[in-house]
Amino acid sequence: MTVNEEVREEIIIDEEKLIEALERQDIKTFREEYLILHPYDRAIFYEKVDVGLRKTMYFFLSPKELAEIFETSEIDENEYKQFLQEMDTTYAADMISYMFVDNAVDVLKELDKSQIATYLTLMNKAAASEIKSLLHYEEYTAGSIMTTEYVSIPQNSTVRSAMTILKNEAPSAETIYYVFVVDEDNRLTGVVSLRDLIIADEDTLIQSIMNERVVSVLVSADQEDVARMTQDYNFLAVPVVDFQHHMLGIITVDDIIDVINEEASDDYSKLAAVSNMDSFDKNSLSAAKKRIPWLIILLILGMLTANLIDLFTDTISQVALLAAFIPLIAGTAGNSGTQALAVAVRGIATRDIEDESKFKLLLREAGTGLITGIVCAIFVVGLIFIWKHEFIIALLVGAAILVSIFVATISGSFIPLFMHRMKIDPAVASGPFITTLNDVISIIIYLGLATTFISSLN
Amino acid sequence: MTVNEEVREEIIIDEEKLIEALERQDIKTFREEYLILHPYDRAIFYEKVDVGLRKTMYFFLSPKELAEIFETSEIDENEYKQFLQEMDTTYAADMISYMFVDNAVDVLKELDKSQIATYLTLMNKAAASEIKSLLHYEEYTAGSIMTTEYVSIPQNSTVRSAMTILKNEAPSAETIYYVFVVDEDNRLTGVVSLRDLIIADEDTLIQSIMNERVVSVLVSADQEDVARMTQDYNFLAVPVVDFQHHMLGIITVDDIIDVINEEASDDYSKLAAVSNMDSFDKNSLSAAKKRIPWLIILLILGMLTANLIDLFTDTISQVALLAAFIPLIAGTAGNSGTQALAVAVRGIATRDIEDESKFKLLLREAGTGLITGIVCAIFVVGLIFIWKHEFIIALLVGAAILVSIFVATISGSFIPLFMHRMKIDPAVASGPFITTLNDVISIIIYLGLATTFISSLN
Numbered sequence: 001m002t003v004n005e006e007v008r009e010e011i012i013i014d015e016e017k018l019i020e021a022l023e024r025q026d027i028k029t030f031r032e033e034y035l036i037l038h039p040y041d042r043a044i045f046y047e048k049v050d051v052g053l054r055k056t057m058y059f060f061l062s063p064k065e066l067a068e069i070f071e072t073s074e075i076d077e078n079e080y081k082q083f084l085q086e087m088d089t090t091y092a093a094d095m096i097s098y099m100f101v102d103n104a105v106d107v108l109k110e111l112d113k114s115q116i117a118t119y120l121t122l123m124n125k126a127a128a129s130e131i132k133s134l135l136h137y138e139e140y141t142a143g144s145i146m147t148t149e150y151v152s153i154p155q156n157s158t159v160r161s162a163m164t165i166l167k168n169e170a171p172s173a174e175t176i177y178y179v180f181v182v183d184e185d186n187r188l189t190g191v192v193s194l195r196d197l198i199i200a201d202e203d204t205l206i207q208s209i210m211n212e213r214v215v216s217v218l219v220s221a222d223q224e225d226v227a228r229m230t231q232d233y234n235f236l237a238v239p240v241v242d243f244q245h246h247m248l249g250i251i252t253v254d255d256i257i258d259v260i261n262e263e264a265s266d267d268y269s270k271l272a273a274v275s276n277m278d279s280f281d282k283n284s285l286s287a288a289k290k291r292i293p294w295l296i297i298l299l300i301l302g303m304l305t306a307n308l309i310d311l312f313t314d315t316i317s318q319v320a321l322l323a324a325f326i327p328l329i330a331g332t333a334g335n336s337g338t339q340a341l342a343v344a345v346r347g348i349a350t351r352d353i354e355d356e357s358k359f360k361l362l363l364r365e366a367g368t369g370l371i372t373g374i375v376c377a378i379f380v381v382g383l384i385f386i387w388k389h390e391f392i393i394a395l396l397v398g399a400a401i402l403v404s405i406f407v408a409t410i411s412g413s414f415i416p417l418f419m420h421r422m423k424i425d426p427a428v429a430s431g432p433f434i435t436t437l438n439d440v441i442s443i444i445i446y447l448g449l450a451t452t453f454i455s456s457l458n
Numbered sequence: 459m460t461v462n463e464e465v466r467e468e469i470i471i472d473e474e475k476l477i478e479a480l481e482r483q484d485i486k487t488f489r490e491e492y493l494i495l496h497p498y499d500r501a502i503f504y505e506k507v508d509v510g511l512r513k514t515m516y517f518f519l520s521p522k523e524l525a526e527i528f529e530t531s532e533i534d535e536n537e538y539k540q541f542l543q544e545m546d547t548t549y550a551a552d553m554i555s556y557m558f559v560d561n562a563v564d565v566l567k568e569l570d571k572s573q574i575a576t577y578l579t580l581m582n583k584a585a586a587s588e589i590k591s592l593l594h595y596e597e598y599t600a601g602s603i604m605t606t607e608y609v610s611i612p613q614n615s616t617v618r619s620a621m622t623i624l625k626n627e628a629p630s631a632e633t634i635y636y637v638f639v640v641d642e643d644n645r646l647t648g649v650v651s652l653r654d655l656i657i658a659d660e661d662t663l664i665q666s667i668m669n670e671r672v673v674s675v676l677v678s679a680d681q682e683d684v685a686r687m688t689q690d691y692n693f694l695a696v697p698v699v700d701f702q703h704h705m706l707g708i709i710t711v712d713d714i715i716d717v718i719n720e721e722a723s724d725d726y727s728k729l730a731a732v733s734n735m736d737s738f739d740k741n742s743l744s745a746a747k748k749r750i751p752w753l754i755i756l757l758i759l760g761m762l763t764a765n766l767i768d769l770f771t772d773t774i775s776q777v778a779l780l781a782a783f784i785p786l787i788a789g790t791a792g793n794s795g796t797q798a799l800a801v802a803v804r805g806i807a808t809r810d811i812e813d814e815s816k817f818k819l820l821l822r823e824a825g826t827g828l829i830t831g832i833v834c835a836i837f838v839v840g841l842i843f844i845w846k847h848e849f850i851i852a853l854l855v856g857a858a859i860l861v862s863i864f865v866a867t868i869s870g871s872f873i874p875l876f877m878h879r880m881k882i883d884p885a886v887a888s889g890p891f892i893t894t895l896n897d898v899i900s901i902i903i904y905l906g907l908a909t910t911f912i913s914s915l916n
Contacts, residue, residue: 036671040690073690163656170657177635177652194635194652198621199628213494231719232531233498234712236694253711254692257718261689264722265804271729272800284825288833291797291826295834295863298793302786303841309785313778320771323781327767327788327897328760334789335756339749342730346723367742368749375746376753383761405753439785 013041015048022053027060035065043074051086058087063094070095071103073258080110093122096131100174102147102255105134134249142226143219145259146240146249149173152180153206155189160202162192175237175252181210188239188247190214216241219248224349226251227259267345271338301436305330308440312447315454321390322450325397328380329446333404333438336372340365340412341434348420358417362410369409377402392456396449404442411437471499477507480514488518501532509544516545521552528553529561531716538568551580554589558632560605560713563592592707600684601677603717604698604707607631610638611664613647618660620650633695633710639668646697646705648672674699677706682807684709685717725803729796759894763788766898770905773912779848780908783855786838787904791862791896794830798823798870799892806878816875820868827867835860850914854907862900869895 014033021030034042046054046069058066069075075083084092084107096104096119108116108131116135120128130148137143151169153162162179170176179197181190190210200209216239217226230238230253237252309316309326316323377398384394412434472491479488492500504512504527516524527533533541542550542565554562554577566574566589574593578586588606595601609627611620620637628634637655639648648668658667674697675684688696688711698707767774767784774781835856842852870892 038671038673038691040692072692167656170653176656194656195628198625198634198652213496215496231712231715233496234530236711253694253715254689257689257711257715260715260718260722264718264726268722268726268729268800268804271726272796284822284829287801287822287826288829291794291830292833294797295790295793295830296837299786299790299834299838299841302789303845305789306782306786307845309782310779313782316781317775317778320775320778320781321768323774323778323784324764324767324771326781327785327901328757328764330785330789331760331792331893331897332753332757335753336749338730339752342726343745346726364742364745368745371742371746372749372753375750376757379754380757383757387761387765435789439789443785 013037013045015045018045019049019053022049022056022060025056030060034061039068040072040074043069043072047074047079054083054086058091063091064098066095067098070099070107077106077110080107084111084115089118090122093119097123097127100147100149101127101130101134102145102174102249104131105144108135137219140223141219142217142221142223142240142251143248145223145226145255146219146251147174148249150178150180150237150239150247150250151176152182152186152247155181155183155207155210157181157206158202159197159200159204159206159209162197162206163202166194166197175250178237178250180214180239180247180250181206182247186247187245188214188216188241191239214239216245217251218243223259224263227256227263230256231260263349267349271342271345298435301433302439304436305439305443308443309447312451315447315451318454319393319450321388321393322396322447325384325393326443326446329397329400329404329442330439332376332401333408333442334435336369336405337408337412337434337438340369340409341416344413344416348416361417362414365409365413366406369406372409373402373405376405392453396446396453399449400442400446403445404438407441408434408438471495471503473503473506476503477511480507480511480518483514485518492519493523497526498530498532501527501530505532505537512541512544516549521549522556524553525556528557528565535564535568538565542569542573547576548580551577555581555585558605558607559585559588559592560603560632560707562589563602566593595677598681599677600675600679600681600698600709601706603681603684603713604677604709605632606707608636608638608695608697608705608708609634610640610644610705613639613641613665613668615639615664616660617655617658617662617664617667620655620664621660624652624655633708636695636708638672638697638705638708639664640705644705645703646672646674646699649697672697674703675709676701681717682721685714685721688714689718721807725807729800729803756893759891760897762894763897763901766901767905770909773905773909776912777851777908779846779851780854780905783842783851784901784904787855787858787862787900788897790834790859791866791900792893794827794863795866795870795892795896798827798867799874802871802874806874819875820872823867823871824864827864830867831860831863834863850911854904854911857907858900858904861903862896865899866892866896 018030018033020026021033034045037045046057049057070080070083087095096107099107104127108119111119120131123131134143134146134148137146149172151166151173153165157165166176166179177194179192179194180188181192183189190207190212191214192206192210196209215229215233215235217229219240219242226238229235230251235253237250239247240249240251241247380401381394381398384397385391388394415434476488476491478484479491492503495503504515507515528538528541545553554565557565562585566577569577578589581589592601592604592606595604607630609624609631611623615623624634624637635652637650637652638646639650641647648665648670649672650664650668654667673687673691673693675687677698677700684696687693688709693711695708695710697705698709699705838859839852839856842855843849846852873892
């Protein structure tokens with residue numbers, strides 16, 4: 001792809017050479033060429049080759065070296081299971097134990113209970129107990145994405161002793177750029193950045209340079225809220241505490257980026273009415289499986305609309321032209337509803353909406369709906385009149401469009417806000433419900449008015 | 459908001475005390491209480507109070523202190539101009555010169571040319587020339603989001619001399635966690651992380667511990683590609699070079715997060731057919747302005763569909779029930795097209811799609827469309843037959859739904875891929891064009907078939 005060439009200075013992976021070395025069982029050449037690559041590029045190669053060559057790689061690489069590959073985002077969650085099954089069980093357990101705890105937990109969560117138990121038994125006690133302590137946190141909470149590999153120091157340390165601790169922990173900690181200060185009960189009392197430590201004199205007491213107003217998150221906090229906060233404050237890592245302010249772990253910025261992406265994909269897929277677009281489908285059947293349920297729901301809801309139109313068959317058989325504008329009216333209501341919904345959902349996601357009162361917001365949306373409705377109605381009346389010279393029908397369509405845009409805009413913003421308050425994900429409110437509501441309302445207005453004024457139409 | 463309470467350990471901003479201090483002109487109390495806050499919280503307060511109090515703040519805070527507030531993401535781009543106009547011009551110029559260069563450029567880009575020139579003239583030469591060097595980069599390129607405040611060292615340094623340079627540059631550099639190694643011509647030759655420096659012995663040569671396979675981006679690269687790469691490699695910062703590999707600047711992870719968010723909002727708003735949802739509208743009129751153009755385009759396209767249906771008025775006036783299913787068929791085609799589109803757009807955005815051939819992808823989408831179409835058609839035929847006992851109409855609707863889902867799925871994935879290849883943003887292909895295409899095709903099939911078999915329907 002041209003995109004890649006433009007962005008990256010050429011880091012050429014000599015795939016053929018690597019594959020050849022694997023096939024020749026030439027461990028020296030393979031390791032020389034392979035280990036020089038960035039773990040992400042190693043992962044791309046690892047994923048690409050076929051099982052036979054991967055099995056050779058398990059002999060050529062130590063569990064620790066393989067762990068680095070598994071840390072990358074290139075390996076999808078749904079691939080963990082398959083790859084682990086290719087490995088010797090002890091080798092796999094070792095590999096998991098060398099991963100950062102939070103990532104190890106992500107891998108294990110994809111497995112069956114019996115497999116988790118096996119791997120935990122086979123790995124060293126220390127790693128197993130750290131992993132166990134994280135395994136039980138509920139999904140989408142701060143606890144589920146934190147790691148326990150952070151650097152903490154007692155509050156009575158000096159800069160010198162802090163630097164010594166840092167040097168020792170640097171190889172295993174996920175980040176050393178923040179050092180967390182704790183009291184004797186492991187309660188979080190402050191934070192010092194490595195930047196501050198480097199500038200400070202070696203004999204300075206940590207207490208005198210640490211930031212006491214450290215921002216932390218509760219272990220039960222929603223991961224999306226944590227992500228938002230990390231962005232607001234531009235943190236590279238944020239400490240996680242329990243309700244008594246005991247330090248439990250940290251969440252690093254790379255995991256925050258994953259949450260942001262997940263959330264964006266999630267909102268997007270809900271707006272498009274496809275369930276779970278997280279992973280890209282490799283075959284038609286699994287892709288169809290994700291789309292059919294939504295289409296069926298939408299079909300059933302569409303039958304309601306059809307049923308409703310059916311009530312007006314008398315009117316339609318008298319003036320068939322009326323039917324021509326039904327998709328236009330329903331479509332416009334749907335479009336303006338989706339616009340209002342998208343603004344509300346995105347506003348909730350970026351927290352812009354929290355800054356102001358719900359009442360003001362609804363008032364503003366009502367205003368927007370009215371302006372939009374009037375402009376579109378005038379436009380459509382003119383258009384139909386010029387095209388068909390049917391003034392009465394033009395007025396009917398215009399009235400239906402005005403009212404339906406107005407109602408669609410208000411419901412498109414009110415329903416997600418209401419759902420948000422009820423603690424239901426507002427993005428779910430997208431397509432189906434709002435669209436059907438708008439269809440029904442716009443058709444009742446349009447065909448209802450048409451039936452009332454049918455005498456003027458004939 | 460409850461959300462906040464859950465997430466953050468209470469950092470209470472005593473707003474009343476701060477406001478009171480400002481009103482009493484009590485500079486000491488104000489500074490004591492205010493400067494202890496995180497810049498983000500300071501920004502929230504700064505934004506909230508009215509102009510009068512903000513003007514007092516300009517007397518109570520140094521330009522450097524105010525710069526910290528302007529660095530936060532809380533201050534929106536559209537607010538820069540207003541706030542700068544409240545300040546004394548020299549004070550504002552000073553303030554801008556104290557910001558990180560990339561952020562200073564973001565502020566200036568919001569202003570008129572004459573204002574930019576004024577501020578650049580008033581600030582110190584060094585800051586002005588750094589800002590000027592960044593001002594001309596095109597929007598959405600790596601150059602437009604990079605900063606020149608990075609730490610670089612000559613390749614023949616030792617760890618000790620590198621640490622000395624770091625300590626000196628720490629107060630002004632945007633990140634000190636990566637140190638970039640350059641040759642005598644300022645060409646990028648390697649990178650060392652602060653983590654590596656801390657672990658290494660002081661007398662070690664930088665060349666022996668630096669990573670020579672440093673990943674960099676060209677200054678002209680698209681910012682979205684840079685963002686994706688930074689995520690793949692889990693970088694905290696990425697170096698920017700020209701085509702001769704001269705080091706020009708770095709892009710830090712906080713700016714990458716902004717790009718990711720921008721991109722997500724952008725794709726989302728295009729799917730919802732609202733232009734530019736970046737900033738949240740504070741009044742009905744400006745919100746309506748963003749929505750009306752799309753609604754009008756959709757209305758015009760909808761008139762095409764209406765025109766098409768109008769060709770079949772004879773058929774409809776004979777069997778008015780046919781009209782009842784028009785919105786259902788058009789809606790289903792639209793829904794399945796949007797699903798395929800969303801998967802394709804998201805796949806392009808996350809680069810999943812680049813991993814495989816376009817032909818295989820289209821073949822798979824055709825398969826998905828066929829499966830989805832058959833399932834939905836069977837479902838709808840059954841439903842209509844049970845409900846209306848109209849077997850012929852049920853078959854007509856089923857046939858129309860099968861074909862239109864099939865066509866919609868293929869066009870929904872083919873059109874964005876084609877646009878991507880033509881270097882047009884595929885998200886633009888969303889609503890309008892695909893929906894209209896699907897409407898037209900599905901209605902021709904449905905009403906065309908109905909007209910052909912009209913004798914069996916009467």
